[in-house]
Amino acid sequence: MSGRIFTGDELTEDRVITCDVCVVGSGAGGGVLGHELARRGLDVVMLEAGGYRTRRDFDLKESTAYSTLYQELANRATDDLSISILQGRTVGGGTTVNWCASFRTPPEILHRWRDVHGVKGLDENTLAPHWDWLEERLNIRDWPIERANRNNQLLWEGLGKLGYSRGTVKRNVRQCASLGACGLGCPTDAKQSMLVTLIPDAVEQGMRLFANVNARKLEMDGMRVVAVHADVLDPRTDRPTGRRLTVKPKVTAVCGGAINSPALLLRSGLTAQGLVGKRFFLHPVVVSTGRFRERVEAFQGAPLSVYSRQFIDRGPGKLGWLIEVPPIHPVLASVTMPGFGAAHQELMARLPYANAVISITLDGVHPEDEGGTVGLRGEGEYTRLKIDYPLTDFHWEGFREALKVAARLQFAAGAEQVLSPHSSPVVMNSEKDVALLNSAPYAPLLCRVASAHQMGGCAMGGSPKTSVVDSTLRYWDADNLFVVDGSVFPTALGVNPMETILGIAHWGSQHVADAVGKHS
Structure with missing residues (x-):
């Protein structure tokens, strides 16, 4: 029935x-x-x-x-x-x-x-x-590099030039038209x-x-x-x-x-016994934005088809990360790309030439990393979610190093400029400027962090x-x-x-x- x-x-x-x-x-x-x-x-x-x-x-x-x-x-x-x-x-x-x-x-x-x-x-x-x-x-099948959009190919090329491990991602699709709209409903x-x-x-x-x-x-x-x-x-x-x-x-x-x-x-x-809502993990992500002379059009094509786990295990006490690229649609880009006012407007106007590298950090595998908590505020019918996720020096060190790697990858792939996700972004015009990331502020709301994994x-x-x-x-x-x-x-x-x-x-x-x- x-x-x-x-x-x-x-x-x-x-x-x-x-x-x-x-x-x-x-x-x-x-x-x-x-x-x-x-x-x-x-x-x-x-x-x-x-x-x-x-x-x-x-x-x-x-x-x-x-x-x-x-x-x-x-x-x-x-x-x-x-x-x-x-x-x-x-x-x-x-x-x-x-x-x-x-x-x-x-x-x-x-x-x-x-x-x-x-x-x-x-x-x-x-x-x-x-x-x-x-x-x-x-x-679920491998998505070959030949079918990757330019956004993913740039990551592939950067990884190859720096000698980092790289692979293609399996995707759960059938007769995919490569519209790039996966996050909007297929x-x-x-x-x-x-x-x-x-x-x-x-x-x-x-x-x-x-x-x-x-x-x-x-x-x-x-x-x-x-x-x-x-x-x-x-x-x-x-x-x-x-x-x-x-x-x-x-x-x-x-x-x-x-x-x-x-x-x-x-x-x-x-x-x-007080354990519900504890050890909640997010895979916190920092985004490095690259600007290229060529059109990238990261809003089209299979959004995520190349990855690297080169830095997933950095040893005891170090935060590791997975490297991927996201699709870059206008609204999503506007809230993740750095800068304000005219500078942000100019960056958005150049959206077809933008590439982004995301560093998806691996939390919860080190003793000092207990993640966050999911809780409630209020009583009875009026309870509301309360999500706490402390970001400590452990995280900020990992974010800083991940952004340095991402910038080097983007320059290796031919980027003219790379911007960090800080509220006042670090602007890098060549690989030698990557060191500027060391002196940038790493603190909540001063450096954008996002997550799509819970x-x-x-x-x-x-x-x-x-x-x-x-x-x-x-x-x-x-x-x-x-x-x-x-x-x-x-x-x-x-x-x-x-x-x-x-x-x-x-x-x-x-x-x-x-x-x-x-x-x-």
Whole structure:
């Protein structure tokens, strides 16, 4: 029997429904989990706070995309505004708006989770068959350098000239038209997101998906979740309509991502001895902007297809980073490119000639780096997110060195000028000017930092004293509650996280399915 996708305007009265599993969230974790549970014949209800939008709604306009497909209209940030956070909020979650980069988890990260954090039974051999299946289903394939846009080719050339390691990125696309609009929603359905692959499959197999429904609280009875209470939102205003949806499942899986999942648990009074929301990681990013004589047109073509992990491991006590390039669309560029007034206007006028190099730093793998916290402020119905992410000398040293490497790469690729992301940017006209970065100010709000990757906050591990969920993704203090998304990572990854989340969700689906049998 086929399921259905409901939107908020269809829910005109309070409703109470029952099911085998309630999946909260429809991104990489929830999308895979919902599919696997529905495939097993279970009755699945999926809740998504964002709207249900498809290729017909993706008009290639940033003004449309950021206001409808992202958390807080793409304005989510840490409480001190020092780090801006891009995060999806729509059916398909981050898989609908990400840049398609697909990496398997680095083995050294999985080994660290095992050896330091006590995660059991999760290694590259265990995950390999799950990744194999996902890569086939989602058409995850290498994107050859011959098809790279000029923005990525410049990085490739700079890495080659400096003798740094380099590779091409696998992308989850099928018949990609290289429009460069991945972050705005794919208008041709080439991106093999959860929106166009596993979620439709799950609905065909009976899953009910409720969009514009925001899960607010899990109701507990002892060690069991007995209900998920959710607000129905108006699809046009994104505000509560006053109607409520209550789901009474046998098992609940929280899959809202590394910010919203901890927040839901905290609103429900589930703190895991104070560990929920702790060890939250962002992959903080600094951006180096290059200006070239040639047209780069970084707003067109596959946005991210070249990478380097040359500097991912700089040794004990040093922050490492992954090197990539982002797409450069006007609105996104305007809030990340440095400068003010006439200087900023002139830089924007030269947008077709701009290249950007991003340094995606790897946090959480050094003892001194505990990451940030996700918390709540206020009481009852009026709680609000509180995201803290202290940036210390440890981070600033890494940012400084990453910007120096990025500038050298850009000059090696032929840049005429390179600008740093400082509020008063360091302007470099040749490689000899890179040393000027040493004396630049490195402090919150004086140097722009951003992130599109969120991890941790509900860490898995070998003990309830140090982790929120066990090695089967079950919440330690509840018999029928699982967390299945990037929030379970004990550390960050050092690569784009989508495929790790996909793989862990596919692997973890069996544990969730087994729990349904126990609670039937």
